Amino acid sequence: MISEILKKDYDNLEPDYLYDTLTDISAYSIKKMGVKAIALDLDNTVLPYGSFSFDEKYTEWVKAMNESGIPVIIISNTVLSRAFILSKKLGGIPFVAPAFKPSVLGLKLASKKMNIPASKIAMIGDQADTDILAANKIGAVSIKVNGIKERETKRARVSKKTAVAALISTIR
Numbered sequence: 001m002i003s004e005i006l007k008k009d010y011d012n013l014e015p016d017y018l019y020d021t022l023t024d025i026s027a028y029s030i031k032k033m034g035v036k037a038i039a040l041d042l043d044n045t046v047l048p049y050g051s052f053s054f055d056e057k058y059t060e061w062v063k064a065m066n067e068s069g070i071p072v073i074i075i076s077n078t079v080l081s082r083a084f085i086l087s088k089k090l091g092g093i094p095f096v097a098p099a100f101k102p103s104v105l106g107l108k109l110a111s112k113k114m115n116i117p118a119s120k121i122a123m124i125g126d127q128a129d130t131d132i133l134a135a136n137k138i139g140a141v142s143i144k145v146n147g148i149k150e151r152e153t154k155r156a157r158v159s160k161k162t163a164v165a166a167l168i169s170t171i172r
């Protein structure tokens with residue numbers, strides 16, 4: 001019984017869609033998925049853990065979605081006060097926080113709040129064991145993006161390589 005439950009959860013870690021970053025997801029592709037609303041994770045998806053500032057491109061992305069008729073609601077495990085501040089910065093969008101993902105509570109509330117069935121909501125986040133698991137458990141569309149931290153590490157690795165190459169070329 002326990003192994004059955006574990007297997008089910010394991011299968012639920014698989015996202016429906018994979019993207020590198022949030023801004024790679026267009027309103028057009030969201031609509032093609034049959035999605036009517038977006039549930040958005042914050043930490044490591046929009047900004048680094050614990051941070052209060054993020055790239056302006058994310059506010060633009062939220063605005064573009066809203067203008068295309070796709071409401072965006074934050075579903076974050078962060079504390080209420082931080083979610084409140086960040087939701088204002090993202091254009092005054094609604095939020096559920098703390099959502100206790102992988103609990104489906106946040107998505108359930110979002111579905112009720114927006115009057116849109118969970119199956120028509122896409123949960124976008126960086127973590128399989130919270131964002132993707134919650135989405136798959138409730139039958140929402142699950143979209144995984146690479147975490148900000150991961151992306152920065154990759155970039156840092158590349159620039160380190162470049163630096164080493166530059167150093168070698170100066171020695172030669």
Ligand SMILES: [Mg+2]
Pocket residue numbers: 041042043044045125126127
């Ligand atoms: Mg996250």
